[in-house]
Amino acid sequence: MQKIRLLLLLVVVQTCIVTPAFAHHVLGRPSYSLNEDSNTPPSMQVETQIGKFFVTYMVFPAFPRANEPGRVNLYASRIDNGKPFDGQITFSVRDDSWFSSDEEILGTQPIDDGVFRQGFQFNNDGEYIITARFEADGEPYAIDFPLTIGDASSSTPITVSVIIIVLFLASINIIKRKQLLRAKIRAGQEDKHA
Numbered sequence: 117m118q119k120i121r122l123l124l125l126l127v128v129v130q131t132c133i134v135t136p137a138f139a140h141h142v143l144g145r146p147s148y149s150l151n152e153d154s155n156t157p158p159s160m161q162v163e164t165q166i167g168k169f170f171v172t173y174m175v176f177p178a179f180p181r182a183n184e185p186g187r188v189n190l191y192a193s194r195i196d197n198g199k200p201f202d203g204q205i206t207f208s209v210r211d212d213s214w215f216s217s218d219e220e221i222l223g224t225q226p227i228d229d230g231v232f233r234q235g236f237q238f239n240n241d242g243e244y245i246i247t248a249r250f251e252a253d254g255e256p257y258a259i260d261f262p263l264t265i266g267d268a269s270s271s272t273p274i275t276v277s278v279i280i281i282v283l284f285l286a287s288i289n290i291i292k293r294k295q296l297l298r299a300k301i302r303a304g305q306e307d308k309h310a
Contacts, residue, residue, distance in 0.1 A: 182241050190232040200230045205250045207234040212243035241266025
């Protein structure tokens with residue numbers, strides 16, 4: 117019975133430790149030759165409504181990496197008449213962590229053929245939040261969106277949590293077995309002395 121439990125525990129732990137699969141090709145081309153100007157799908161495309169505007173943003177290249185250039189394209193048009201926003205948009209970035217308040221301005225971009233284009237280049241892999249800010253009709257607008265640079269595995273926190281839970285349950289199981297064994301030994305000694 118103990119061997120079955122150990123085998124089951126081993127299977128659960130091995131299932132939780134999943135290695136990520138890396139995509140090497142996009143549209144049949146090696147991803148190492150792609151850059152922010154390639155005609156490949158974006159790594160992220162989101163459409164949202166904020167106030168009086170319909171906003172679409174895209175991140176290029178498909179797999180942004182540290183020390184390589186990338187680009188954010190943002191389209192903003194009015195909901196009521198479909199006209200593009202014709203002001204300027206300021207882009208900034210910060211680490212995607214609970215305790216990070218440092219924000220760095222990437223730049224302020226004018227509209228270029230209906231698109232606001234902001235380039236970026238990060239020195240380190242990680243999770244970031246890009247914020248696009250603009251003002252229209254006296255109202256401020258801000259749009260936050262996540263950006264993953266490099267190989268930042270999102271399964272790591274889940275894997276660590278599952279491993280901690282499994283180890284906790286295994287520890288409780290061992291403690292209870294020892295208590296049961298001690299109780300049996302005491303009962304056997306009391307029967308012997310009686």
